[in-house]
Amino acid sequence: MTANWQPTASIETLRERARLIAGVRAFFAARGVLEVETPVLGQGGSTDVHLISLFSMARTDKGQRKLWLQTSPEFHMKRLLAAGSGPIFQLAKSFRDGEIGSRHNIEFTMLEWYRPGYSLAQLIDETTTLVASVLPSFVGPVVHYRYRELFHTYLALDPFTTSIDTLRVLAAERGQMSAYALADEGRDTCLDLLMSMVIEPMLGKNELSVVVDYPASQAALARRHQDADGEWVASRFELYLNGIELANGYDELIDAEEQRLRFSEDNADRRRLGLPEVDCDEQLLAALHHGMPESAGVALGLDRLIQLALGKTRLEEVLTFSTPNC
Amino acid sequence: MANYSTNEFKGGLKVMLDGDPCSIVENELVKPGKGQAFNRVKLRNLMTGRVGERTFKSGDSLEGADVMDLEMEYLYTDGDMWHFMKTDGSFEQYAVEKKALGDTEKWLKEQVPYIITLWNDKAISVTPPNFIELEVVETDPGLKGDTAQGGSKPATLSSGAVVRVPLFINQGEVLKIDTRSGDYVSRA
Numbered sequence: 214m215t216a217n218w219q220p221t222a223s224i225e226t227l228r229e230r231a232r233l234i235a236g237v238r239a240f241f242a243a244r245g246v247l248e249v250e251t252p253v254l255g256q257g258g259s260t261d262v263h264l265i266s267l268f269s270m271a272r273t274d275k276g277q278r279k280l281w282l283q284t285s286p287e288f289h290m291k292r293l294l295a296a297g298s299g300p301i302f303q304l305a306k307s308f309r310d311g312e313i314g315s316r317h318n319i320e321f322t323m324l325e326w327y328r329p330g331y332s333l334a335q336l337i338d339e340t341t342t343l344v345a346s347v348l349p350s351f352v353g354p355v356v357h358y359r360y361r362e363l364f365h366t367y368l369a370l371d372p373f374t375t376s377i378d379t380l381r382v383l384a385a386e387r388g389q390m391s392a393y394a395l396a397d398e399g400r401d402t403c404l405d406l407l408m409s410m411v412i413e414p415m416l417g418k419n420e421l422s423v424v425v426d427y428p429a430s431q432a433a434l435a436r437r438h439q440d441a442d443g444e445w446v447a448s449r450f451e452l453y454l455n456g457i458e459l460a461n462g463y464d465e466l467i468d469a470e471e472q473r474l475r476f477s478e479d480n481a482d483r484r485r486l487g488l489p490e491v492d493c494d495e496q497l498l499a500a501l502h503h504g505m506p507e508s509a510g511v512a513l514g515l516d517r518l519i520q521l522a523l524g525k526t527r528l529e530e531v532l533t534f535s536t537p538n539c
Numbered sequence: 540m541a542n543y544s545t546n547e548f549k550g551g552l553k554v555m556l557d558g559d560p561c562s563i564v565e566n567e568l569v570k571p572g573k574g575q576a577f578n579r580v581k582l583r584n585l586m587t588g589r590v591g592e593r594t595f596k597s598g599d600s601l602e603g604a605d606v607m608d609l610e611m612e613y614l615y616t617d618g619d620m621w622h623f624m625k626t627d628g629s630f631e632q633y634a635v636e637k638k639a640l641g642d643t644e645k646w647l648k649e650q651v652p653y654i655i656t657l658w659n660d661k662a663i664s665v666t667p668p669n670f671i672e673l674e675v676v677e678t679d680p681g682l683k684g685d686t687a688q689g690g691s692k693p694a695t696l697s698s699g700a701v702v703r704v705p706l707f708i709n710q711g712e713v714l715k716i717d718t719r720s721g722d723y724v725s726r727a
Binding site for chain 2: 261263311312313314315316317388389390391394398401402405406408409410413431433451458461
């Protein structure tokens with residue numbers, strides 16, 4: 214058998230892809246946002262328990278070093294912000310091991326940008342404007358939802374106050390998972406399962422859905438604040454179209470001590486789960502210590518946006534060579 | 540058997556789920572923006588033939604199932620069991636229960652090769668060839684000159700199956716039947 218050498222996207226699709234990317238660059242150029250290129254490799258990796266980082270061993274001036282392949286360009290871009298770059302954007306190759314599917318590819322392109330001085334609301338506005346400009350046929354409204362409200366609507370439960378036992382039973386039933394497999398899982402796994410299996414497929418139908426006020430435990434690298442109900446929530450938003458998650462934005466955490474704490478909490482979770490620890494990014498921490506301006510930032514799956522814009526059913530149809538074919 | 544992680548779940552992989560051997564039909568990664576990834580998996584239960592969905596945390600694993608498909612010729616039934624013989628020249632025979640035979644009972648014909656699915660060396664299902672030639676043992680007399688018209692009538696075949704056939708077909712004729720749909724294809 215001859216090896217399958219053909220691209221997974223048609224040449225016609227690649228022309229369309231190039232045209233859409235030129236549009237994205239023009240969008241930011243018109244708004245005075247600087248395009249940057251940061252390294253794919255870094256000495257610190259993502260400690261996020263739910264991401265599997267790839268790394269490579271490099272011969273450096275300090276000898277053999279483990280360098281991590283970025284899961285997003287976040288750390289390097291924040292170092293630029295701390296150095297006074299002003300608003301920046303990047304089309305960055307990013308890597309997440311094990312993620313292959315109709316909406317996932319281990320190596321993918323992230324469109325990430327940062328806006329010093331922007332509120333989360335201003336960044337949401339800019340993000341939806343960009344998405345609408347890439348999808349000219351899209352005329353639907355932008356609709357905002359609170360995380361809590363979505364669980365009330367689709368599952369008749371409160372994600373913050375429902376008991377863990379009730380959450381596990383419901384997650385097993387609605388998520389088609391065995392109760393046994395969920396027996397030791399915490400609130401966030403149950404909520405993630407219900408979000409993925411029940412709520413997400415309902416989002417972004419003839420509209421752009423913006424979800425805000427995630428539980429504080431799901432803040433990742435976002436600040437936390439108290440919402441109108443007095444609940445601690447993450448200052449974070451997610452954008453959905455056609456049931457597909459497109460973008461994840463933060464009111465960025467800029468407190469170096471809080472950032473160090475979250476890194477070490479992640480690594481503590483990693484030890485508890487028997488996962489390898491990841492070197493936390495000391496250079497990011499030093500940059501935050503020096504001072505990063507208050508900023509809002511967002512990461513958008515560019516391949517998914519192109520997939521939606523071109524009406525393709527699988528991500529590989531907009532990639533020159535998908536990971537299984539690389 | 541080896542264990543397989545969700546990453547390795549591909550169409551056709553045989554795994555154990557809730558004590559039954561299953562064949563993976565589809566596997567899709569689902570993940571909220573941040574947080575736990577899951578695999579939404581469609582599986583066919585090889586004991587019942589039913590297809591169902593199950594969700595797993597990404598990275599979880601299932602035990603492989605010792606399942607294989609072998610070609611065997613149908614020999615005879617003793618009333619309790621149906622006997623088949625491997626076509627690889629080994630003359631090795633397997634006895635199949637009625638439960639495993641299922642709907643294939645009505646498509647049995649001696650010396651025809653069937654696919655027998657074995658789990659831990661025990662037959663759990665029998666798949667007939669897509670097309671089989673069987674003799675009509677009972678039907679209303681054929682209507683001469685009616686070949687153009689679309690009408691049909693029931694006919695009982697030598698295997699016991701009853702199929703709809705064109706009006707011109709007579710008792711004693713051998714017909715080609717599609718076992719997947721149970722439809723008449725042509726005279727053999």
